Amino acid sequence: MAEIHLQALAHSYLDAPKSPSDYAIREMNHVWNQGGAYALLGPSGCGKSTLLNIISGLLQPSHGSVKFDGKEVNQLSPSARNIAQVFQFPVVYDSMSVFDNLAFPLRNLGYTKERVTQKVNEIANVLELGDLLRRRANNLTADEKQKVSMGRGLVRDDVSAILFDEPLTVIDPHLKWKLRRKLKQIHEKFNITMVYVTHDQLEASTFADKIALMYEGKIVQFGTPQALFEEPEHTFVGYFIGSPGMNIIEVTIKGTAAVFNDTHVPLKPALVETAKAIASSNIKIGIRPEFVRVSDTPFDEGSYVATVLDVENLGTYKILTLSLSGQRIKARLEEDQRVPEHTAHVQFPEQYLKVYVDEYLVKGDEL
Amino acid sequence: MNVKIQNNKAWFLVLPVLLLVAFSAVIPLMTVVNYSVQDIFDQSRVFVGTEWYREVLNDPRLQSSLLRQFIFSGAVLLIEIPLGILVALMMPTKGRMASVCLVVLAMPLLIPWSVVGTIWQIFGRADIGLMGAFLNGIGIDYNYASNPMDAWFTVLLMDVWHWTSLVALLCYSGLRSIPDAYYQAANIDQASAWAIFRYIQLPKLQSVLVIGVLLRFMDSFMIYAEPFVLTGGGPGNSTTFLSQTLTKMAIGQFDLGPAAAFSLVYFLIVLLVSWLFFTTITHLDNKK
Numbered sequence: 001m002a003e004i005h006l007q008a009l010a011h012s013y014l015d016a017p018k019s020p021s022d023y024a025i026r027e028m029n030h031v032w033n034q035g036g037a038y039a040l041l042g043p044s045g046c047g048k049s050t051l052l053n054i055i056s057g058l059l060q061p062s063h064g065s066v067k068f069d070g071k072e073v074n075q076l077s078p079s080a081r082n083i084a085q086v087f088q089f090p091v092v093y094d095s096m097s098v099f100d101n102l103a104f105p106l107r108n109l110g111y112t113k114e115r116v117t118q119k120v121n122e123i124a125n126v127l128e129l130g131d132l133l134r135r136r137a138n139n140l141t142a143d144e145k146q147k148v149s150m151g152r153g154l155v156r157d158d159v160s161a162i163l164f165d166e167p168l169t170v171i172d173p174h175l176k177w178k179l180r181r182k183l184k185q186i187h188e189k190f191n192i193t194m195v196y197v198t199h200d201q202l203e204a205s206t207f208a209d210k211i212a213l214m215y216e217g218k219i220v221q222f223g224t225p226q227a228l229f230e231e232p233e234h235t236f237v238g239y240f241i242g243s244p245g246m247n248i249i250e251v252t253i254k255g256t257a258a259v260f261n262d263t264h265v266p267l268k269p270a271l272v273e274t275a276k277a278i279a280s281s282n283i284k285i286g287i288r289p290e291f292v293r294v295s296d297t298p299f300d301e302g303s304y305v306a307t308v309l310d311v312e313n314l315g316t317y318k319i320l321t322l323s324l325s326g327q328r329i330k331a332r333l334e335e336d337q338r339v340p341e342h343t344a345h346v347q348f349p350e351q352y353l354k355v356y357v358d359e360y361l362v363k364g365d366e367l
Numbered sequence: 368m369n370v371k372i373q374n375n376k377a378w379f380l381v382l383p384v385l386l387l388v389a390f391s392a393v394i395p396l397m398t399v400v401n402y403s404v405q406d407i408f409d410q411s412r413v414f415v416g417t418e419w420y421r422e423v424l425n426d427p428r429l430q431s432s433l434l435r436q437f438i439f440s441g442a443v444l445l446i447e448i449p450l451g452i453l454v455a456l457m458m459p460t461k462g463r464m465a466s467v468c469l470v471v472l473a474m475p476l477l478i479p480w481s482v483v484g485t486i487w488q489i490f491g492r493a494d495i496g497l498m499g500a501f502l503n504g505i506g507i508d509y510n511y512a513s514n515p516m517d518a519w520f521t522v523l524l525m526d527v528w529h530w531t532s533l534v535a536l537l538c539y540s541g542l543r544s545i546p547d548a549y550y551q552a553a554n555i556d557q558a559s560a561w562a563i564f565r566y567i568q569l570p571k572l573q574s575v576l577v578i579g580v581l582l583r584f585m586d587s588f589m590i591y592a593e594p595f596v597l598t599g600g601g602p603g604n605s606t607t608f609l610s611q612t613l614t615k616m617a618i619g620q621f622d623l624g625p626a627a628a629f630s631l632v633y634f635l636i637v638l639l640v641s642w643l644f645f646t647t648i649t650h651l652d653n654k655k
Binding site: 056058077078079082083084085087089091093094095096104105108109149152153 | 548549551552554555556557558559562566567570
C-alpha cells in the first residue's frame with residue numbers, strides 16, 4: 001500500500017536526447033493516491049507502457065524520481081518495490097499447474113503452505129479458475145492464461161500497487177466486461193492502488209475513478225471521466241474522449257468574438273481577456289457534438305446557417321456532419337429529433353463553448 | 368463419391384531410400400550379425416550359435432572396460448551438463464562480447480579428436496608439459512603416464528575441455544529463445560535467481576538438454592581416439608575404454624567372431640541407454 005509520487009519524471013530511450021520529441025515521457029509531476037483506481041488512457045505510442053514500467057521498476061527513468069510514500073525507489077527492483085504488474089500478453093509459467101502459477105509469488109515470499117492454499121483458492125474463486133487449478137498452464141486458452149496472469153498479480157494482498165498494462169487485449173468481448181467488473185470488485189474489497197493502462201476510453205471510464213489522459217509523453221488531463229468529457233483541458237482530450245470527438249475550430253479573436261472565415265462566434269469577455277493575455281496566435285474553440293444545438297428552423301438569436309453534408313444513423317442517435325463557412329462540424333441528434341435536410345441552423349451554447357490557446361483550455365472565470 | 372485408386376507404383380519412389388539404407392546400415396549390420404554366430408577358419412565357416420556371445424559376456428577384460436566406460440560416461444555427463452548450463456547462463460546476451468564468447472566456445476569443437484589427444488599429451492607431460500610441469504613445480508605429484516588416477520583426471524579434463532562447449536552452445540541458444548516477458552513477470556513475482564532458473568530457464572532448456580545429454584552420452588560412450596593418443600589406454604588398462612578393447616580384439620587378435628558379438632552388444636547398450644535418457648527427460652514433467 002503506498003502513495004506513488006512521480007517527481008520531475010522524464011524518460012528517453014536515447015542516450016543523448018535533444019529535442020522534446022526524443023522523450024518517451026516528458027517532464028511530469030504526478031501523484032497516485034493510496035487506494036485509488038486509476039486509468040492511464042492514451043493512444044498507442046504516447047508513453048503509457050513506458051510510464052507503467054517506470055513505476056513498477058522494470059525501467060529506470062533517465063530523469064527525475066519515483067517515490068513510494070515519500071521514499072525514493074528509483075534504484076529498487078520491482079520485487080523490492082513490492083509491486084504487481086499484469087502484462088498485455090499473458091505470461092504463464094507453462095511447466096507449472098495453474099495452482100502453482102498462482103502460488104508462485106506467495107512461495108517466493110515464503111508464505112506457509114496453509115496460507116498459500118487459502119490465498120490461491122480465494123483468488124481462484126474470484127477469477128473463476130477453480131476448475132482449472134490442477135491443469136497444466138500450457139494447455140489453457142488465451143483468456144484463461146490471462147486470468148492466471150492476473151491472478152498472480154492479485155494474489156498478494158500486501159502489494160504497494162497493482163499495475164495493469166492493457167490486460168484485456170486478448171480477452172473475448174463478453175468476458176472483458178465481466179473481468180473489468182471483477183477487477184473493480186477486487187479493488188473495492190482490498191483497497192489497493194490500481195493503475196490500469198488502456199487505449200479504450202470505455203474501459204478506462206468503467207474501471208477508474210480518475211483517468212489520466214496521456215498525449216505525447218505528457219499527462220494532459222487528470223480527472224474524473226465526467227470532467228474529461230465536460231471540461232477537456234487540452235484539445236487532444238476533446239478529440240480523444242467522446243465519439244465522435246470534440247469539434248475543434250481554429251479561430252482568430254476580433255473584439256470579443258472568435259472568427260473563422262466569415263463566421264463570428266461571440267465569447268465571454270473574461271475568456272477573451274485571458275486568451276489575449278497569453279499572446280499566442282494559436283487559438284481554437286471547441287464544442288462537443290452533444291452540445292451543438294441543431295434545428296431546421298432559425299433560433300431566436302445567435303444562430304448560424306450551415307449546410308448538411310451527411311447523416312449517420314447509429315441506432316439510438318444520429319451524427320450530423322455540417323459545413324459552417326467551410327468548416328466541418330459534427331452534431332449529435334437524439335433519436336426523436338427532427339433531422340434538417342439541406343440547411344441547418346446551429347447554435348453553440350456559451351457554457352459548453354471552450355477556448356484553447358496553445359492547445360490548452362482557457363478558464364475565464366478564474367480571473 | 369471417393370474412389371480410391373489402387374496404384375502401387377508409388378513404391379518405386381521409396382526404392383532409392385531403401386537401397387541407401389540397405390547399403391549403409393542393414394547390410395553391414397547383418398554382416399556383423401553373421402560373423403557373430405560363426406567361427407571362421409581359412410575357407411570354411413562353422414555355425415556356433417551363441418557361443419561368442421557367452422564368451423564375450425564372461426570375458427573379465429571386457430567386463431572391466433565396460434564398467435570403466437560407464438563410469439567415464441557418467442562422469443562426463445555429471446560434469447559437462449551442469450557446467451555447460453552454468454557457462455551458458457554466464458555468457459553475455461548481446462553486444463560484441465557475445466560474439467567473441469561464441470567464437471571462443473566453438474573453437475575446441477573444431478579440433479579433430481586425435482589432435483586434441485596430442486595437445487593434451489604434450490600439455491600434461493610431467494617433464495615439459497605446461498600443465499604437468501606446472502603441477503609438479505608447485506609440489507603436486509602428477510604423472511598421467513604412471514599414475515592411473517592422474518590418467519583418469521587428464522582424460523576427463525580433456526573431454527570436458529573438448530565438449531563442454533557443445534552443451535554450453537546448445538543451452539545458450541535455448542536461453543535466448545525465452546522471451547523477456549518471462550523474466551519481467553518473474554521479477555514482479557519476487558522470484559529469486561534460483562526460482563527463475565528452476566521454474567523458467569530449466570523447463571525451457573529441457574528440449575536442448577535432451578539433445579545435449581544424448582549427444583554427450585553417445586559420443587563419450589564411443590570415445591576412442593583421444594585416450595588412445597593421450598595414454599594409449601594405460602597405465603595398465605586403467606583408461607582402456609570399450610572401443611579400444613574392441614579394436615584390439617578385432618584387429619590386433621583377429622578374433623572376428625567375438626568382436627562381432629561384442630559390437631552388437633555394444634550397439635544395443637548405446638541404443639538402450641539413449642532410449643532411457645530420452646524417455647526419462649521428455650516425460651519428466653508430465654508426471655503431475
